[in-house]
Amino acid sequence: MAQETKTVVLEGSRAVAEAVRLCRPDVIAAYPIxxxxxxxxxxxxxxxxxxxxxxxxxxxxEHSAASAVLGASATGARAYTATTSQGFLLMIEVLYNMAGxxxxxxxxxxxxxxxxxxxxxxxxxxxxxxxxxxxxxxxAEDNQEALDMHIQAFKIAEDYRVSLPVxxxxxxxxxxxxxxxxxxxxxxxVDAFLPSYKPIFYLTTKAPLTMGTKTxxxxxxxxxxMLHKAQQNAKRVIVEVARDFKDxxxxxxxxxxxxxxxxxxxxxxxxxxxxVSSLRAIAKELREKGEKVGVLKVRTFRPFPQKEIVExxxxxxxxxxxxxxxxxxxxxxLAQEIRAAxxxxxxxxxxxxxxxxxxxxxxxxxxxxKALQLAKESDHDCTFLDLNPELLEEV
Amino acid sequence: MKIPLGGVAAPGSxxxxxxxxxxxxxxxxxxxxxxxxxxxxxxxxxGCIFKADKKNYYADLDYxxxxxxxxxxxxxxxxxxxxxxx
Amino acid sequence: MFQIGISQPYNNNLFAxxxxxxxxxxxxxxxxxxxxxLGPNVIxxxxxxxxxxxxxxxxxxxxxxxxxxxLFENASxxxxxxxxxxxxxxxxxxxxxxxxxxxxxxxxIGFGALSGAVERGHNILFIVYDNEAYMNTGVQRSGLTPFxxxxxxxxxxxxxxxxxxxxxxxxxxxxxxxxxxxxVTSVGYYRDLEKKVQKAASIKGxxxxxxxVPCPLGWGHDTSLTIKVARLAVQTGLxxxxxxxxxxxxxxxxxVPKPRPVEEYLKLQRRFRHLFRPGAxxxxxxxxxxxxxxxxxxxxxxx
Numbered sequence: 001m002a003q004e005t006k007t008v009v010l011e012g013s014r015a016v017a018e019a020v021r022l023c024r025p026d027v028i029a030a031y032p033i034x035x036x037x038x039x040x041x042x043x044x045x046x047x048x049x050x051x052x053x054x055x056x057x058x059x060x061x062e063h064s065a066a067s068a069v070l071g072a073s074a075t076g077a078r079a080y081t082a083t084t085s086q087g088f089l090l091m092i093e094v095l096y097n098m099a100g101x102x103x104x105x106x107x108x109x110x111x112x113x114x115x116x117x118x119x120x121x122x123x124x125x126x127x128x129x130x131x132x133x134x135x136x137x138x139x140a141e142d143n144q145e146a147l148d149m150h151i152q153a154f155k156i157a158e159d160y161r162v163s164l165p166v167x168x169x170x171x172x173x174x175x176x177x178x179x180x181x182x183x184x185x186x187x188x189x190v191d192a193f194l195p196s197y198k199p200i201f202y203l204t205t206k207a208p209l210t211m212g213t214k215t216x217x218x219x220x221x222x223x224x225x226m227l228h229k230a231q232q233n234a235k236r237v238i239v240e241v242a243r244d245f246k247d248x249x250x251x252x253x254x255x256x257x258x259x260x261x262x263x264x265x266x267x268x269x270x271x272x273x274x275x276v277s278s279l280r281a282i283a284k285e286l287r288e289k290g291e292k293v294g295v296l297k298v299r300t301f302r303p304f305p306q307k308e309i310v311e312x313x314x315x316x317x318x319x320x321x322x323x324x325x326x327x328x329x330x331x332x333x334l335a336q337e338i339r340a341a342x343x344x345x346x347x348x349x350x351x352x353x354x355x356x357x358x359x360x361x362x363x364x365x366x367x368x369x370k371a372l373q374l375a376k377e378s379d380h381d382c383t384f385l386d387l388n389p390e391l392l393e394e395v
Numbered sequence: 396m397k398i399p400l401g402g403v404a405a406p407g408s409x410x411x412x413x414x415x416x417x418x419x420x421x422x423x424x425x426x427x428x429x430x431x432x433x434x435x436x437x438x439x440x441x442g443c444i445f446k447a448d449k450k451n452y453y454a455d456l457d458y459x460x461x462x463x464x465x466x467x468x469x470x471x472x473x474x475x476x477x478x479x480x481x
Numbered sequence: 482m483f484q485i486g487i488s489q490p491y492n493n494n495l496f497a498x499x500x501x502x503x504x505x506x507x508x509x510x511x512x513x514x515x516x517x518x519l520g521p522n523v524i525x526x527x528x529x530x531x532x533x534x535x536x537x538x539x540x541x542x543x544x545x546x547x548x549x550x551x552l553f554e555n556a557s558x559x560x561x562x563x564x565x566x567x568x569x570x571x572x573x574x575x576x577x578x579x580x581x582x583x584x585x586x587x588x589x590i591g592f593g594a595l596s597g598a599v600e601r602g603h604n605i606l607f608i609v610y611d612n613e614a615y616m617n618t619g620v621q622r623s624g625l626t627p628f629x630x631x632x633x634x635x636x637x638x639x640x641x642x643x644x645x646x647x648x649x650x651x652x653x654x655x656x657x658x659x660x661x662x663x664x665v666t667s668v669g670y671y672r673d674l675e676k677k678v679q680k681a682a683s684i685k686g687x688x689x690x691x692x693x694v695p696c697p698l699g700w701g702h703d704t705s706l707t708i709k710v711a712r713l714a715v716q717t718g719l720x721x722x723x724x725x726x727x728x729x730x731x732x733x734x735x736x737v738p739k740p741r742p743v744e745e746y747l748k749l750q751r752r753f754r755h756l757f758r759p760g761a762x763x764x765x766x767x768x769x770x771x772x773x774x775x776x777x778x779x780x781x782x783x784x
Binding site: 100101102103163200201208209210211212213215219222223226 | 398399400401402403404405406
């Protein structure tokens with residue numbers, strides 16, 4: 001049935017739900033948790049109205065949600081789930097399992113901070129916890145990107161060279177609950193881009209097999225190495241899929257990185273997610289004042305595009321990493337990985353890592369300018385910006 | 396042998412593991428009083444007791460672990476456990 | 482010789498030998514009987530435990546049917562996903578979905594998932610192999626460990642007679658969810674087991690079967706006595722076998738000719754050995770009371 005590609009103003013959650021619907025998932029299982037609830041509610045309504053022919057399993061916990069989609073994917077069905085924060089942490093065990101069993105499930109994480117103290121607001125601490133699981137991790141800057149990335153995610157996951165589950169991080173409330181105009185593809189367009197799921201191994205009485213075996217030391221390392229290789233393959237596949245998407249839909253909203261005015265920049269801000277939009281505006285303002293400032297958006301966090309990031313940043317004199325997370329006891333995660341990527345390179349730009357926006361705290365223009373000033377003065381390992389000294393107890 | 400995607404294993408492939416080496420006792424089927432009840436065949440945890448023909452059962456010593464359930468459950472005591480001699 | 486999908490079952494068994502279960506393992510026997518009773522058209526999700534560990538050691542597998550092991554507590558949830566996938570893909574008639582596991586996977590760590598799956602009304606057959614402890618990790622106490630049993634985390638000692646609580650009534654809890662069928666059987670009564678398996682498989686909706694399986698290693702009895710011990714558990718009244726359909730008890734396995742004293746069952750097992758030391762007679766009486774109460778409640782013996 002031909003429809004028109006249309007531009008509509010949609011809530012981020014609704015945009016994601018529409019994207020998932022267009023990808024024709026067979027089984028959806030999700031446990032509600034703020035701020036992912038609207039995604040799940042929208043999908044439930046679509047199923048109830050017959051717009052989406054899928055089984056909607058109303059599970060009793062996130063662990064069971066991930067397990068149910070694991071079982072569905074293992075049986076040959078395309079499966080999807082969404083969660084955040086505490087729920088995401090609860091299903092971490094299952095995520096490792098999914099990756100190890102090579103099941104191409106797509107998972108949306110409506111990024112939210114982690115308890116304690118309890119917060120329902122945005123930061124990206126949650127999904128970064130899963131960086132060792134073997135999941136491919138993509139992050140969206142705005143609702144259009146979130147929509148587009150979900151369609152690409154299924155294709156990346158189900159590619160035989162990858163066969164890994166994919167997670168898409170989108171900032172909770174900031175993206176999930178904000179209304180933006182998005183271009184909604186038609187069902188035909190998505191069908192042409194994303195063929196139906198054809199697994200190599202799946203549970204069927206026509207070809208019995210045993211999944212989820214126990215391994216002795218003589219096999220385990222090789223199995224994990226193959227996951228590692230699949231992550232390397234994913235780098236190529238992500239780029240291919242993004243190009244394919246551009247051809248078919250006209251938008252380049254995928255790939256490993258995106259740069260803004262970074263080719264000749266002396267100073268480059270690096271970030272993940274919706275924060276990039278703010279950084280871009282400020283970078284533009286600073287350019288007009290004569291400073292050569294650029295922005296690097298890390299779209300794909302796993303597999304970590306080491307080579308590409310070094311290439312994008314190596315000509316700069318100063319790199320400022322602004323991230324909404326901190327690996328407590330060490331530094332921000334993104335800063336860590338970028339520093340490690342530069343090891344052994346020459347020349348190496350000065351790098352400062354700043355922790356901002358935890359628990360939904362607004363990252364203002366003043367914050368960013370402060371970061372710029374501090375980074376120019378000296379190198380910062382992991383500096384928390386915007387601290388209110390009146391609230392701090394002496395430790 | 397390459398590890399297949401996800402570490403899947405082929406059905407029934409455990410047969411390659413001949414657990415008969417575990418035995419300390421083996422079952423001797425006397426074939427004197429057998430009533431063909433089939434209990435030994437039914438109750439063997441390995442499922443390795445075969446029926447050759449009527450009242451003629453035997454254990455596949457490749458897999459028999461020598462647990463002794465067949466001897467214990469035989470209603471007419473037609474199976475005896477003998478020490479394994481190696 | 483072995484490829485995905487190609488295998489001539491050994492001796493018509495859908496559970497092949499060569500698995501590394503202990504000699505005389507009640508659970509391996511029960512698994513074989515269950516699979517043979519169900520036939521090849523099943524898809525099985527198994528929880529971590531003895532059964533999974535001894536039957537799926539890469540690259541070998543004892544399962545002649547499509548089988549998946551995910552994690553410890555999610556067999557019921559994985560089975561929910563499998564059942565939903567079959568429904569959506571139009572493959573509902575292809576297979577019966579089985580979720581199986583032991584004490585941990587269903588009574589304790591997997592209890593939430595079991596409860597959720599039963600409440601949602603999935604068309605799944607849940608099978609619990611009740612060997613009364615966490616045997617795979619070394620005989621630790623579980624929610625299904627009976628009163629005064631000695632396990633490694635509830636050992637009998639100078640200040641303790643073993644496990645201080647009685648078994649979790651798992652079948653009744655599942656029946657209280659509104660499951661159409663919840664039954665208890667024992668590997669010592671193989672005909673009852675096969676009958677209940679086949680009856681459960683024929684019902685639509687969530688059905689539950691708990692199978693008592695002695696563990697020679699964990700319980701401390703000779704490997705040849707597995708069936709005898711299982712039968713004694715039933716004949717003393719300590720392990721009533723019954724069926725509950727739509728919340729009502731519809732059948733019990735009566736004790737014939739008459740109930741045996743609990744000592745006959747307990748003295749065969751090392752895990753109850755401490756109950757026979759001087760001063761423990763009060764404990765034996767408590768256990769006999771449990772048995773008597775079961776006999777009364779389930780009407781296992783009249784007269």
